[in-house]
């Protein structure tokens with residue numbers, strides 16, 4: 142993997158340790174430049190000598206090269222670097238450091254021949270003198286080198302960090318060369334960079350450059366069509382990289398649109414958007430999953446490793462009986478309930494309940510319990526509305542005696558000491574379980590083989606548009622981790638992906654964007670309100686014999702639109718605003734921390750003139 146000591150923010154490197162006695166001292170560029178205030182001109186010959194004697198194969202030498210060019214790029218940005226010296230540095234880089242020629246051997250391997258960091262610095266050296274062609278040529282040469290190495294080793298080419306190439310895009314935007322930035326980005330995004338939420342700032346800059354560029358064009362149908370297509374493309378990329386836009390970027394967009402004569406307004410929450418946008422009157426778009434993407438998710442689930450025999454069996458084998466059970470019930474239900482003919486009637490759906498999640502909802506206090514009655518009440522409510530209900534439960538939860546999993550400090554501490562609290566089923570619960578069995582409502586998941594989460598996830602993908610999952614657990618990050626766990630454990634995504642192409646038993650990688658869209662289509666959150674009971678009157682024993690009565694169960698259906706930046710219609714744009722850290726979405730907190738869900742609506746009065 143790449144060494145990353147230099148980050149693009151220019152954070153200081155930790156000083157290298159002094160050379161052990163008896164070894165040749167090594168060049169500490171950072172110490173020389175920052176500590177001893179030596180000029181780069183003085184350090185340069187030392188660096189060259191280091192490269193000559195120890196070669197770039199030594200990680201310490203590559204590190205010195207990174208550090209040296211990092212300081213060069215920094216000084217050139219503050220215009221302290223002599224022009225002739227700058228040329229000398231670039232020449233040395235071209236002729237000595239990155240002297241790879243097309244079809245040359247040995248292959249150039251990023252991270253072994255040179256680190257990626259030095260390329261970012263050299264690109265900045267070019268840009269400081271507005272030499273965008275040289276910067277672009279360097280990126281292209283690096284891409285060719287990566288492709289050549291990939292072909293030789295039959296692996297996927299190494300992707301570049303976005304921060305290596307983004308200074309060029311930013312530079313083009315700043316200089317008002319939007320079309321150049323846009324076309325370069327179209328090339329890079331296809332194969333060469335890893336998607337990351339760090340793209341948000343640069344993509345926002347490109348959107349703004351796009352708006353400015355459009356203002357300078359004569360207003361014709363064809364210029365409007367170009368603008369529409371470019372904005373659609375950029376907003377799509379924003380959606381893939383970050384979905385929501387942070388406040389500082391929203392402010393930048395707001396200003397740029399306003400300057401260009403758009404009507405710019407804030408919509409206070411998702412609820413205001415339900416039928417259509419109150420500012421522009423357009424209905425927001427809901428994204429779908431394509432059939433190919435659904436297949437991809439199915440494959441990703443079915444090719445999970447099992448806990449018992451990870452080398453020989455795949456999840457598919459253990460999911461097969463569940464699939465059979467689920468689809469048989471689904472088919473029977475559909476035969477008995479043909480789709481409504483009236484448009485106003487709500488379609489009947491197949492709800493899959495994440496059993497343990499609903500049972501433990503609001504139960505994380507010492508007297509809490511595994512409330513199968515909560516699951517049952519929800520099931521009855523949905524059945525009364527005519528829906529089909531299936532429940533997934535770990536097999537252990539269905540036994541007459543089971544282990545309680547209350548998440549409080551006291552209970553966790555007890556578990557760490559090996560003290561598990563178990564309890565017997567109450568008569569009330571036995572009745573409930575008997576009813577479930579009678580109606581064939583519940584599937585008992587063998588959790589020693591597969592996580593029970595994989596079952597409801599599988600169900601929701603199998604049922605597609607006709608299904609919903611009721612759970613408060615599992616932000617999209619959790620599902621992402623569950624589906625891509627082999628990859629993250631291994632750490633080498635590229636290698637795994639290459640393997641996945643050869644062997645069909647390997648799991649495909651699923652993007653965060655795909656999981657977010659899946660979640661927006663299928664996941665229903667739940668709020669359970671209990672009657673008010675004084676806490677002191679509820680002892681653990683009490684809580685189990687006479688559970689606190691349920692007052693109300695409310696389901697939060699998925700939104701009728703997607704919370705992503707979108708081109709809703711010609712000259713109508715909508716941007717959802719991030720006001721919470723999506724990355725830290727915490728299970729079971731969805732309804733407790735009421736998030737703000739503002740939008741920015743931007744539009745022009747429909748072209749009536």
Ligand SMILES: [Zn+2]
Nearest residue numbers: 153154171208
């Ligand atoms: Zn440094």
Ligand SMILES: [Zn+2]
Nearest residue numbers: 418420421742
């Ligand atoms: Zn609007």
